[in-house]
Amino acid sequence: MNIDVDLxxxxxxxxxxxxxxxxxxxxxxxxxxxxxILEAGDGPTGLEILGQQPVHxxxxxxxxxxxxxxDFTRFLRAGDMVACDxxxxxxxxxxxxxxxxxQARSAGVNEFLVKPMSADSLFRRIRxxxxxxxxxxxxxxxxxxxxxxxxxxxxxxxxxxxxxxLPKPLPLVMPMGAAGAAARPASAPHAPVxxxxxxxxxxxxxxxxxxxQIIFNEGDPGDMAYVVESGKVxxxxxxxxxxxxxxxxGTNGVFGEMALxxxxxxxxxxxxxxxxxxxxxxxxxxxxxIGKTPDLVILVLETLLHDIRKMGRELxxxxxxxxxxxxxx
Ligand SMILES: Nc1ncnc2c1ncn2[C@@H]1O[C@@H]2COP(=O)(O)O[C@H]2[C@H]1O
Numbered sequence: 033m034n035i036d037v038d039l040x041x042x043x044x045x046x047x048x049x050x051x052x053x054x055x056x057x058x059x060x061x062x063x064x065x066x067x068x069i070l071e072a073g074d075g076p077t078g079l080e081i082l083g084q085q086p087v088h089x090x091x092x093x094x095x096x097x098x099x100x101x102x103d104f105t106r107f108l109r110a111g112d113m114v115a116c117d118x119x120x121x122x123x124x125x126x127x128x129x130x131x132x133x134x135q136a137r138s139a140g141v142n143e144f145l146v147k148p149m150s151a152d153s154l155f156r157r158i159r160x161x162x163x164x165x166x167x168x169x170x171x172x173x174x175x176x177x178x179x180x181x182x183x184x185x186x187x188x189x190x191x192x193x194x195x196x197x198l199p200k201p202l203p204l205v206m207p208m209g210a211a212g213a214a215a216r217p218a219s220a221p222h223a224p225v226x227x228x229x230x231x232x233x234x235x236x237x238x239x240x241x242x243x244x245q246i247i248f249n250e251g252d253p254g255d256m257a258y259v260v261e262s263g264k265v266x267x268x269x270x271x272x273x274x275x276x277x278x279x280x281x282g283t284n285g286v287f288g289e290m291a292l293x294x295x296x297x298x299x300x301x302x303x304x305x306x307x308x309x310x311x312x313x314x315x316x317x318x319x320x321x322i323g324k325t326p327d328l329v330i331l332v333l334e335t336l337l338h339d340i341r342k343m344g345r346e347l348x349x350x351x352x353x354x355x356x357x358x359x360x361x
Contacts, residue, residue: 033152035064037159037205039089043068043086047078047104048093048124057091060151064158075099079107082116089158093134094125104141107354118168118175120161126148140176142166163203189292237312241304247288250301254291256312260284263308269300269344271352278347280305292318294337299344
């Protein structure tokens with residue numbers, strides 16, 4: 033077995049009513065490098081633990097009473113346990129009947145394993161759930177991995193409406209020596225690449241804006257920076273009641289970053305010039321990166337922003353005057 037991911041930062045929770053099964057799984061998880069392993073003898077205790085501390089991986093038995101693994105997963109994914117709803121769930125069962133697997137998937141498990149299982153198959157399921165996580169669905173009554181598996185229409189159905197694919201979440205861990213190698217800290221060149229889970233307020237998201245829709249207004253407090261994925265965004269100021277365009281942001285361009293860096297209000301308004309999709313970077317994510325930046329660089333940035341704001345005001349005035357002259361006012 034090739035353990036090619038560093039699982040040491042992961043917290044795992046084993047829920048099984050058999051002490052022997054827990055002990056076997058715990059030994060296997062330890063051999064995969066997982067250091068923090070919690071145990072529960074039943075589903076309700078497992079839910080209580082999940083409500084109290086961050087857990088990244090749950091290994092739950094299907095065959096338990098009074099709450100079996102499927103009821104446990106349904107409860108977890110019902111949307112009330114927001115703090116831990118993105119936890120990966122691997123279910124083990126002595127039953128391999130397709131209804132059980134179907135029920136487990138519908139309840140929101142990430143992976144299903146038939147007992148008796150080998151340490152190797154357990155590792156492969158864990159690796160898949162953490163390195164290659166499924167897209168995440170947040171809907172009323174369900175928060176969990178995307179349950180859609182079929183893109184073909186069911187028999188007898190001519191056409192099936194297929195929703196667009198959901199964005200995939202970032203992997204919780206990356207294989208050692210994978211593409212993210214550059215992210216390794218220089219102080220520990222042989223340390224595995226670890227993608228620590230991001231707090232909710234630091235997670236990026238995507239939003240679609242229709243042509244003409246205002247994204248934010250001049251003077252608003254800044255909460256997000258934006259990267260244009262497709263479309264165009266117009267940046268404008270209002271000078272003496274007149275709308276004056278400062279610039280236009282196209283694909284891969286960034287805007288709305290200034291207010292986040294120097295905590296000043298938005299210096300201009302942003303409007304989708306056509307149907308536009310933006311990646312949104314929350315303030316906390318940007319601040320987390322800025323926190324690693326040397327003070328001198330911050331000072332230089334703040335000075336630059338101060339000058340850009342001043343230039344923006346002056347540019348706005350000049351363009352407003354020019355527009356008035358052109359209109360013969
Ligand atoms: N001249 C300009 N051209 C294009 N974009 C600009 C210009 N000046 C400022 N911006 C962007 O407009 C944004 C308005 O919100 P912020 O002040 O947060 O950050 C600002 C910059 O990202």
